[in-house]
Amino acid sequence: MNPAGPPDVLPYDALLVLSFGGPEKPDDVVPFLENVTRGRGIPRERLAQVGEHYFLFGGKSPINDQNRALIAALEKDFAEHGIDLPIYFGNRNWDPYLADTLAEMTADGVERAAVFTTSAYSSWSSCRQYRENLADAVAETPGAPVLDRLRQYYNHPGFIEPAVDAVLSSLATLPGGGDSARLVFVTHSIPTEMNDTSGSEDPAGQPRPAYVTQHRSAVEEVARRVREATGRVHRHDLVYCSRSGAPSTPWLEPDVNDHLEELATDGVDQVVMVPIGFVSDHMEVIYDLDTEAMATASRLGIQAVRAATAGVDERFVAMVRELVLERAAAERGESPVRPALGSMMAGPDRCGVGCCPNPKGPRPALCGMDS
Ligand SMILES: CC1=C(CCC(=O)O)c2cc3nc(cc4[nH]c(cc5[nH]c(cc1n2)c(C)c5CCC(=O)O)c(CCC(=O)O)c4C)C(CCC(=O)O)=C3C
Numbered sequence: 001m002n003p004a005g006p007p008d009v010l011p012y013d014a015l016l017v018l019s020f021g022g023p024e025k026p027d028d029v030v031p032f033l034e035n036v037t038r039g040r041g042i043p044r045e046r047l048a049q050v051g052e053h054y055f056l057f058g059g060k061s062p063i064n065d066q067n068r069a070l071i072a073a074l075e076k077d078f079a080e081h082g083i084d085l086p087i088y089f090g091n092r093n094w095d096p097y098l099a100d101t102l103a104e105m106t107a108d109g110v111e112r113a114a115v116f117t118t119s120a121y122s123s124w125s126s127c128r129q130y131r132e133n134l135a136d137a138v139a140e141t142p143g144a145p146v147l148d149r150l151r152q153y154y155n156h157p158g159f160i161e162p163a164v165d166a167v168l169s170s171l172a173t174l175p176g177g178g179d180s181a182r183l184v185f186v187t188h189s190i191p192t193e194m195n196d197t198s199g200s201e202d203p204a205g206q207p208r209p210a211y212v213t214q215h216r217s218a219v220e221e222v223a224r225r226v227r228e229a230t231g232r233v234h235r236h237d238l239v240y241c242s243r244s245g246a247p248s249t250p251w252l253e254p255d256v257n258d259h260l261e262e263l264a265t266d267g268v269d270q271v272v273m274v275p276i277g278f279v280s281d282h283m284e285v286i287y288d289l290d291t292e293a294m295a296t297a298s299r300l301g302i303q304a305v306r307a308a309t310a311g312v313d314e315r316f317v318a319m320v321r322e323l324v325l326e327r328a329a330a331e332r333g334e335s336p337v338r339p340a341l342g343s344m345m346a347g348p349d350r351c352g353v354g355c356c357p358n359p360k361g362p363r364p365a366l367c368g369m370d371s
């Protein structure tokens with residue numbers, strides 16, 4: 001660090017925000033779904049259903065606007081901290097496509113960029129697939145910059161602390177301050193096989209199965225802090241939404257709707273749904289939770305509220321800056337502090353060997369110990 005001047009971002013000359021992408025208008029929905037599911041064997045009925053979720057919201061996903069808002073907040077935060085680093089935006093499945101963004105970065109003379117993905121946990125879908133996307137984009141872009149994907153942040157204080165406050169705010173909106181509320185933490189389901197292989201056997205990587213283990217760590221830490229703040233013990237669970245794939249393939253369970261049925265049978269009458277698997281209000285949050293699971297809760301006579309996602313909470317925005325500075329220091333050979341809350345240590349800067357394998361077989365991926 002340089003106490004006299006602005007923080008040292010060298011060796012980076014740009015930040016790339018890498019996300020999933022989503023449709024902007026009704027005509028985008030089918031081509032978007034084709035992009036997402038190319039070669040993935042998702043049943044037609046499931047695709048039609050998911051298309052309906054988008055049409056219910058005018059054919060527009062919230063995700064691109066959320067990412068643009070995050071980038072605007074980051075630009076402001078960087079400026080306030082004297083950091084002069086341009087921020088680029090690229091997606092896996094929709095415009096602005098990663099390959100186009102990388103071409104633009106190359107044309108602008110960017111030589112080495114830090115990459116922030118809008119996905120906090122390890123698994124093929126949430127981590128390695130983005131690393132494969134980076135490898136593909138670099139392969140088709142002569143002179144592309146060097147790209148360093150920032151570490152997983154599910155246990156970073158900038159992710160955990162906003163989640164704690166979101167739960168506390170939600171509890172406060174329930175009758176009796178939510179004193180009997182169950183905390184239902186929700187994340188995206190994935191195939192159980194993808195969970196089993198998430199993380200790596202490399203001792204320098206994330207211990208397997210990383211996806212559920214990391215979620216449990218985040219959930220326990222948030223629940224512990226809520227307990228400290230309220231002085232009450234709220235029972236809590238980790239459940240799943242947005243199951244896809246063939247019905248014969250096992251995915252992580254229970255589904256949030258089935259779980260609510262179970263809770264109602266046990267006499268639970270207040271629930272805070274906490275979308276711990278999502279960094280902002282994606283379609284999964286506004287449809288699968290706010291629309292579908294809320295309807296289930298209401299049918300069952302459960303008073304439910306949904307806690308906010310990190311979104312543009314200033315601590316989450318500051319986290320991105322801190323991760324850039326942390327990684328920049330590490331790449332300069334320094335030993336930065338690596339904040340992490342809960343039972344898991346800060347994850348590695350580079351994914352371990354064999355981390356989160358692609359279920360369809362190996363493909364080139366950047367940002368691992370072996371790439
Ligand atoms: C772990 C995980 C995350 C979290 C990590 C991350 O954020 O990356 C995530 C995020 C997202 N998933 C999204 C959308 C979709 N995911 C699908 C399909 C799938 N997701 C999977 C997993 C995940 N997905 C899996 C294993 C499949 C099966 C197909 C396959 O094996 O690849 C399908 C196809 C239809 C269907 O099958 O449901 C859609 C439309 C959107 C955009 C939302 C918006 O528009 O706001 C976002 C942020």
Ligand SMILES: [Fe+2]
Pocket residue numbers: 188
């Ligand atoms: Fe997905």
